Amino acid sequence: MTLDYVANDGLCAGDDAVAGDCDCGGSCAEFGAGCANGCADGCANGCADGCADGCDCSEAPEAGPETAPDDCGSASAALLTPVALKAAPSNTGGGKPGKAPRPKRPDFVSTTNACKLCTPLGAMLAFRGVEGAVPFLHGSQGCATYMRRYVISHYREPMDIASSSLGEKQAVYGGGPNLKKGILNVMKKYDPALVGVATTCLTETIGDDVGGYLREFRNEFGDLDLPEIVHVHTPSYSGTHMEGWNAAVRALVDQLAIDKVEPHGKVALLPGFVSPADLRHLRDLVTDFGSDVVILPDLSDPLDGPALEDYTPLPEGGTPLADIRALSGAAAVIECGRSLAMTPTGPSGSSGSAGPATAGRVLHERFGLPLHAVGLPIGLRETDALVAALEAVTGKPLPRRHELERGRFVDALVDGHKYVSGKRAVVYGEADLVIGLVSLLTEIGVHTVLAATGTRGAHLAESIAAVTEGMLPAMPAVIEGADFEEIADTAEGLSPDLLVGNSKGYRYARQWNIPLVRAGFPIHDRFGGHRLLHVGYAGAQALMDRIVNAVIEKTQSDSPVGYCYL
Amino acid sequence: MTTATAPNVTATAACRDADLLDERKKQVHRAGQGPIDMACNRESLAGAVSQRACVFCGSRVVLYPIADALHLVHGPIGCAAYTWDIRGALSSGPELHRLSFSTDLQEKDVIFGGEKKLAAALDELIDLHKPKAAFVYSTCIVGLIGDDLGAVCRKMSEKKGIPVIPVQSEGFKGNKREGYLAACKAMFRLVGTAPTDDVSPLSVNILGDFNLAGEIWIVRGYLARMGIQVVANITGDGRVDDIRRCHGAALNLVQCSGSTMDLARMMKEKYGTPHLRVSYLGIEDMADSLYAVAEHFESVDPGIVERTRDLVREELAALMPRLRDIRRDLSGKRAAIYVGGSFKAFSLIKAFRHIGMNVVLVGSQTGTQEEYRELETVCDPGTVIIDDANPLELSHYVRELDVDVFVGGVKERPIAHKLGVGFCDHNHERKIALAGFEGMYNFAREVHASVMSPVWRFVPRRSQRAAVPTGADA
Numbered sequence A: 001m002t003l004d005y006v007a008n009d010g011l012c013a014g015d016d017a018v019a020g021d022c023d024c025g026g027s028c029a030e031f032g033a034g035c036a037n038g039c040a041d042g043c044a045n046g047c048a049d050g051c052a053d054g055c056d057c058s059e060a061p062e063a064g065p066e067t068a069p070d071d072c073g074s075a076s077a078a079l080l081t082p083v084a085l086k087a088a089p090s091n092t093g094g095g096k097p098g099k100a101p102r103p104k105r106p107d108f109v110s111t112t113n114a115c116k117l118c119t120p121l122g123a124m125l126a127f128r129g130v131e132g133a134v135p136f137l138h139g140s141q142g143c144a145t146y147m148r149r150y151v152i153s154h155y156r157e158p159m160d161i162a163s164s165s166l167g168e169k170q171a172v173y174g175g176g177p178n179l180k181k182g183i184l185n186v187m188k189k190y191d192p193a194l195v196g197v198a199t200t201c202l203t204e205t206i207g208d209d210v211g212g213y214l215r216e217f218r219n220e221f222g223d224l225d226l227p228e229i230v231h232v233h234t235p236s237y238s239g240t241h242m243e244g245w246n247a248a249v250r251a252l253v254d255q256l257a258i259d260k261v262e263p264h265g266k267v268a269l270l271p272g273f274v275s276p277a278d279l280r281h282l283r284d285l286v287t288d289f290g291s292d293v294v295i296l297p298d299l300s301d302p303l304d305g306p307a308l309e310d311y312t313p314l315p316e317g318g319t320p321l322a323d324i325r326a327l328s329g330a331a332a333v334i335e336c337g338r339s340l341a342m343t344p345t346g347p348s349g350s351s352g353s354a355g356p357a358t359a360g361r362v363l364h365e366r367f368g369l370p371l372h373a374v375g376l377p378i379g380l381r382e383t384d385a386l387v388a389a390l391e392a393v394t395g396k397p398l399p400r401r402h403e404l405e406r407g408r409f410v411d412a413l414v415d416g417h418k419y420v421s422g423k424r425a426v427v428y429g430e431a432d433l434v435i436g437l438v439s440l441l442t443e444i445g446v447h448t449v450l451a452a453t454g455t456r457g458a459h460l461a462e463s464i465a466a467v468t469e470g471m472l473p474a475m476p477a478v479i480e481g482a483d484f485e486e487i488a489d490t491a492e493g494l495s496p497d498l499l500v501g502n503s504k505g506y507r508y509a510r511q512w513n514i515p516l517v518r519a520g521f522p523i524h525d526r527f528g529g530h531r532l533l534h535v536g537y538a539g540a541q542a543l544m545d546r547i548v549n550a551v552i553e554k555t556q557s558d559s560p561v562g563y564c565y566l
Numbered sequence B: 001m002t003t004a005t006a007p008n009v010t011a012t013a014a015c016r017d018a019d020l021l022d023e024r025k026k027q028v029h030r031a032g033q034g035p036i037d038m039a040c041n042r043e044s045l046a047g048a049v050s051q052r053a054c055v056f057c058g059s060r061v062v063l064y065p066i067a068d069a070l071h072l073v074h075g076p077i078g079c080a081a082y083t084w085d086i087r088g089a090l091s092s093g094p095e096l097h098r099l100s101f102s103t104d105l106q107e108k109d110v111i112f113g114g115e116k117k118l119a120a121a122l123d124e125l126i127d128l129h130k131p132k133a134a135f136v137y138s139t140c141i142v143g144l145i146g147d148d149l150g151a152v153c154r155k156m157s158e159k160k161g162i163p164v165i166p167v168q169s170e171g172f173k174g175n176k177r178e179g180y181l182a183a184c185k186a187m188f189r190l191v192g193t194a195p196t197d198d199v200s201p202l203s204v205n206i207l208g209d210f211n212l213a214g215e216i217w218i219v220r221g222y223l224a225r226m227g228i229q230v231v232a233n234i235t236g237d238g239r240v241d242d243i244r245r246c247h248g249a250a251l252n253l254v255q256c257s258g259s260t261m262d263l264a265r266m267m268k269e270k271y272g273t274p275h276l277r278v279s280y281l282g283i284e285d286m287a288d289s290l291y292a293v294a295e296h297f298e299s300v301d302p303g304i305v306e307r308t309r310d311l312v313r314e315e316l317a318a319l320m321p322r323l324r325d326i327r328r329d330l331s332g333k334r335a336a337i338y339v340g341g342s343f344k345a346f347s348l349i350k351a352f353r354h355i356g357m358n359v360v361l362v363g364s365q366t367g368t369q370e371e372y373r374e375l376e377t378v379c380d381p382g383t384v385i386i387d388d389a390n391p392l393e394l395s396h397y398v399r400e401l402d403v404d405v406f407v408g409g410v411k412e413r414p415i416a417h418k419l420g421v422g423f424c425d426h427n428h429e430r431k432i433a434l435a436g437f438e439g440m441y442n443f444a445r446e447v448h449a450s451v452m453s454p455v456w457r458f459v460p461r462r463s464q465r466a467a468v469p470t471g472a473d474a
């Protein structure tokens, strides 16, 4: 298509002539020709050109899928707990995805429009959820700047990420000196309680021994009042931001929860990558059970704080360091994420280091804490599972407030089911989020036809099978290691009615003229994305409302009738 | 800003400046206080939270708007993912630039080399999208694993019959500025490869405008009214074939000090194409730029000066009355500017004067010594000038100088907002056209909308809990 060279939008629209009304306060005088006779003419130009903004895109999505879900590692972890995740069929069997997708090239090696972010980003976010922490990226400056920008656009909060700013020299001779100097500078500037160091592709490729550098650092500067320093290996060429998040949470526990402390009876909750609104809700839930809770990490205040009079270098809030150190005294640990629970143990695990593969398992194996591995508590059943765990840990029944929330949600299921029953959804994002969303969608009667994640080795198909079992006419198509073009290729044959996921799917929602119900991270094209509630019965309600309304809105705007009563 | 409007600034500054990391002091200066000696354009300091980006980022910014080229980022996924469709660089036709292509290197590629994967990626993507050219961006780890980008590109170029051009943009090799240079070198390989028969003697290339929110269309509109042909947009709404014949243009108009100046220099050297430095931001700069272009072509077409004068007159006649009300509201308010290139800062300082505001802080990521010295001459005494600032420093000055509106990039926005300061986007992600006379009005309107919003009376720095009078308690 072509666009005329447009004048800017709406500038002159409705603004009429201003003849003779000149009062430019002398500024025009600076360029003689301008003012004198100029103002008499009024506004004669510009208005004719409309604003032709919406450029419809001529390229169809065309890349092909790469691989089927790859199945590595075993799912042994799922059975650790009293609230074991349901064992799932090992195979995506069950059913066929609707129509055959259009021709694809299974051997496509490049990625177009990635459905993932890079590993250290997740680690930086997780570290941000610790009180007094400074996330620190060991690599070149660019990565840190990009990540900050990306995070800020979602949370609309300051997000400092320090960097060791390696240049060409250090890339050759090693980044140790810059790392140490960087931490010293961070200490001077922030006086942090914790420095969370994550590596990047650069420093992993040159083989920097970060653990070794940090040992040296502690020796060299032992006389100073040093912050805790936790480090994690996060090369982006193996993994996604979700692995980075998980690895950082694991590192925090592994490197800080060393000593056995007196039992304090708090519930240790490892919630996974959820929104500040979710974290607040989860805190309320556990607190309403009459228990204190340690949530790790807790982004709710650091990335959703109040307006300030004085800029504080470090945001308030986050999990207190002392609470992390004392995790061994918890009554039990609840770790959210079905996919996380299936992380294989050992050096091939996401942490890149030997030993238990998740933070929860570290606590379980090191201190014998009871471990309850549950899914992200999205939707009725996954929330029920979390509640069951809390009942088991606290010995108390579901508090009335939440029982009512549950009851209202079930009531809403009945009231709303006809709007969405049998609608077809494509869901994408981090594996555990996708599983939770699919679980909820299934409960409200929406058929997920495709579930996709950028992560590989997430055992997504097994979990999707588990949360949809017996409730769908056909097992959804499941893709791991997906990019958006592959999602689009597959989805086009499945005639979806809506997309559910982060903002990055908008391009396709627009192409297909179907609604995108936003959830997860990042949400760069709406206001308040980080305040979205997904978890608990209240979260299920909020999501259902948004999904139903998206469908209604589409019906309403597509209809020639203009219903105002639907 | 003068001491009359802020008597305490110097005093507080003296003690607060002490907070700055010692090594950073040379990158902060106050106008009118001794000779300027900015230790700028050096590597960012380890551990400081810099706003600065990498070489790759610079190259990506410059080349990204070329809409019919394939932009393949050779590296791990992050570098590509963070630059997917993040800029409002519009195209009037193809939109290949809005897709994000990456070789998405995996561990085995890092160990065994990524050349094979790169070749395969180019092969499949070029077949699929049929671009007019392909740019292959090198990222940090490609620089380390030693892939021979040049060789792969040469081979693919032969095989596919389109230019496949390596961009040497390994992130760690410097900052954005080096990235600009790498991008210019890459583009220069296209220049001079297509015929120029139909190029008019009254013709220009537009360099350094990225068509954010359609800005290059505004400028092209003016040039068309002056009777000037635009051969190539470099790079906003850019096309490969236009760039290939852009050496036929009689003049290069170069906006923004950093990004495409290198290309103009190369073209001057090889093709003798003269260039003019121009700016489309703000009234004076826009008018001056058009007049300078007119003057340049006066000998070829004597009528052009008159046409240009008419154009400016018409535009101002439309604009000035509309600015008047805005200026009345904004008079005396204070602005802080922190932008990518210091050249842009010049225009913004003037633009703020037009709407009656004082600029109390100016900073940039990539300014040079010379530019900072020039900046000082246009600043009011006492204005803080800062190079490559980090958030702490920015927020410190925003508070100290009691800023009403902050102009910066997306990373500065939350700082300003957290402190209850208005904010105006001024980077490559903005969606509002700020170029030209229309752009001046947009700018004024945006600043006005922010500064005049009632929300500031509720933020902590201005007031605690402003109660609404009920009338009953009179």
Ligand code: SF4
Pocket (backbone or CB within 6 Å): A118, A119, A120, A139, A142, A143, A146, A199, A200, A201, A202, A235, A236, A237, B075, B076, B077, B078, B079, B140, B141
């Ligand atoms: S180099 Fe690695 S860590 Fe840095 S942005 Fe790219 S993918 Fe992310």
Ligand code: SF4
Pocket (backbone or CB within 6 Å): A140, A141, A142, A143, A144, A146, A201, A202, B054, B055, B056, B057, B075, B078, B079, B138, B139, B140, B141, B169, B170, B171, B172
């Ligand atoms: S610094 Fe290197 S790795 Fe990071 S974004 Fe830039 S090119 Fe990519």
